[in-house]
Structure formats: C-alpha cells, structure tokens
Amino acid sequence: MKLSAPVYHLKRKAKLLSRQENVRLHEALDRIAAKEGFGSWSLLAAKLSATVTVSELFARLGPGDLVLVGARPGQGKTLMSLALAVEAMKSGGRSVFFTLEYTEKDVLDRFRSIGAELAHFGGLFEFDNSDAISADYIVEALDSAPRGTLVVIDYLQLLDQKRENPELMAQVSKLKSFARDRGLILIFISQIDRSYDPSTKPCPDIDDVRLPNPLDLSLFNKTCFLNNGEIRLQAAS
Known part of the structure; x- marks a missing residue:
C-alpha cells in the first residue's frame, strides 16, 4: 500500500x-x-x-496448506513465490519449483534478482520443467519429499492445457489431498483476469482469478494477491 x-x-x-x-x-x-x-x-x-512481508507470509504457512498466489503480469508473483522457497530453505526445509514456463537459467536469474544464491542452500532446491507436469506427475515426483517441503507450481492455468490431462478440478483436488496427507505446502501461481482494474480495486482478489476451465477456488485454504508492491494474504473463512 x-x-x-x-x-x-x-x-x-x-x-x-x-x-x-x-x-x-x-x-x-x-x-x-x-x-x-x-x-x-x-x-x-x-x-x-x-499487508504482509514475504517472511511474515511464510510464517503463516503450514504443512497441508494449498495457497493460491495471483497477480497480473509484472507484479512479482513468481519472484515472491521464489522468495518463499528461500524462506523455506533458510529454515532448513526443501523447496521444489515445477514450471511449464521457465528454464533453469531463468529461475537462477530470478533467485539472484532477490539476492539469493542457491549454492548457499546445499541442494535443498529442486527445479523441474518437464513438459509432462500434471497432478499425477507432481505426486510421483514428490513421493519421497519430507514433511514441510514447500512446492511451487507455475502455473495453475497450464495444468490441464494438454487434452490428455485430467480436468483442472480433478488435478487440484488430488494435489490438495496429497498435500494434506504428506504435510507439504503447495503454492500455485495464478493468472489474474485482464478485466481486473487496479483503479477501482487496489489489489485483485479471488473474484479476479482467470479460470478458462471450471475450478472450485475454495479448494485453496489461503490466497495471496499482489499489486503495486502490496502483498495481501487471506485465509479461507
């Protein structure tokens, strides 16, 4: 603000x-x-x-959380998600970044832009940009992930882009159950609809999430929206 x-x-x-x-x-x-x-x-x-800082936001997350992070392009949703991964590693936990958008070099550059060097974290970070990323793929890849691992999925709207993947609702439901059972923190980066107007609402909210395919957003127990340097976290009521 x-x-x-x-x-x-x-x-x-x-x-x-x-x-x-x-x-x-x-x-x-x-x-x-x-x-x-x-x-x-x-x-x-x-x-x-x-309004919360990244460190305050991380302190409010816990095992089993399903978090939606939304913002329009250029507002820092990817950087903030990576900053949360850094906070997790600082506390001795692991972080995993699944992306259908970025290369490993892209992500390393973004870590450096927030003042983080992965070499300092001794292998606590894992990067995965397989074209096969889906709920089933993520569950299999995280089969041995320890409790408290922070997982970033970049991004929500791409999970069911391939016709052979299950519908988005089924994938997010599966990941919610998996996160709860295994004690993982899952962060979904999300697009915001182009109709969002910051002149009438300073920060987007759940009503502004872009949903080309049906999804019950109540599956997320926490939401976090960014705009113009502001971070707003809300827990589900």
Missing part, C-alpha cells in the same frame, strides 16, 4: 487538523484517509494490517 506519507505523519496531520478546525480527532482522521483514497480511517488501517 502506497500512502502519501508514513502513517505516523498522517496521524500527526490529523491531530493538527483537529486543533485547527475544532473537530473531533476521528473526524480529522477520516478526512485524512479520504485524501489517501479511503472512505474512512478504519478502512485505511484495515488495509494496512492486511
């Missing part, structure tokens, strides 16, 4: 406004919030509390 000034500066402005115009502080806070594009100070505060 980008504000015109740090929150403590905005609060100071509200106190000054309250004294100068002889209005109650909550009214002054609401006026300041309105200038920042919010209907009230409480809405501004709620949005601020919803």
Whole structure:
C-alpha cells in the first residue's frame, strides 16, 4: 500500500487538523484517509494490517496448506513465490519449483534478482520443467519429499492445457489431498483476469482469478494477491 506519507505523519496531520478546525480527532482522521483514497480511517488501517512481508507470509504457512498466489503480469508473483522457497530453505526445509514456463537459467536469474544464491542452500532446491507436469506427475515426483517441503507450481492455468490431462478440478483436488496427507505446502501461481482494474480495486482478489476451465477456488485454504508492491494474504473463512 502506497500512502502519501508514513502513517505516523498522517496521524500527526490529523491531530493538527483537529486543533485547527475544532473537530473531533476521528473526524480529522477520516478526512485524512479520504485524501489517501479511503472512505474512512478504519478502512485505511484495515488495509494496512492486511499487508504482509514475504517472511511474515511464510510464517503463516503450514504443512497441508494449498495457497493460491495471483497477480497480473509484472507484479512479482513468481519472484515472491521464489522468495518463499528461500524462506523455506533458510529454515532448513526443501523447496521444489515445477514450471511449464521457465528454464533453469531463468529461475537462477530470478533467485539472484532477490539476492539469493542457491549454492548457499546445499541442494535443498529442486527445479523441474518437464513438459509432462500434471497432478499425477507432481505426486510421483514428490513421493519421497519430507514433511514441510514447500512446492511451487507455475502455473495453475497450464495444468490441464494438454487434452490428455485430467480436468483442472480433478488435478487440484488430488494435489490438495496429497498435500494434506504428506504435510507439504503447495503454492500455485495464478493468472489474474485482464478485466481486473487496479483503479477501482487496489489489489485483485479471488473474484479476479482467470479460470478458462471450471475450478472450485475454495479448494485453496489461503490466497495471496499482489499489486503495486502490496502483498495481501487471506485465509479461507
């Protein structure tokens, strides 16, 4: 979330406004919030509390989680997913990156762009860009993965691109059961529909996920959306 000034500066402005115009502080806070594009100070505060760092996000993940990470192109969803993989390795866990998009060199370059060198992690990271990637392939590849392994799947909408693969709903359901049974953390990178308009909604949400094929998004117990430097995590209700 980008504000015109740090929150403590905005609060100071509200106190000054309250004294100068002889209005109650909550009214002054609401006026300041309105200038920042919010209907009230409480809405501004709620949005601020919803923003998390990558390390805070990783701390909220646990074995069995199925996480959807969504953003429009260029907003950092792949980099953030790789940053989560780094957090997992820092804690001594393993990370696996399945992709139908990138080469190994692409991924290594992206690790370097976030200040991470895989050589420092002693083989805790595994890269797989097989053309055969699907739920069945992933389950087989992770047959011996230890509990707590963080798995990134890049990306959700490509899993059933091949006609011979099961429908997307069946694949995600299978992976959800597998993650729960084996205690893995599965992160699905997801596209956001082109109809998403950041001028009307600062950050995309579950309603903006691009779904060319049917999928019950309640299969994901956590969602994370990015836009303009903001990271928003929401657990399923």
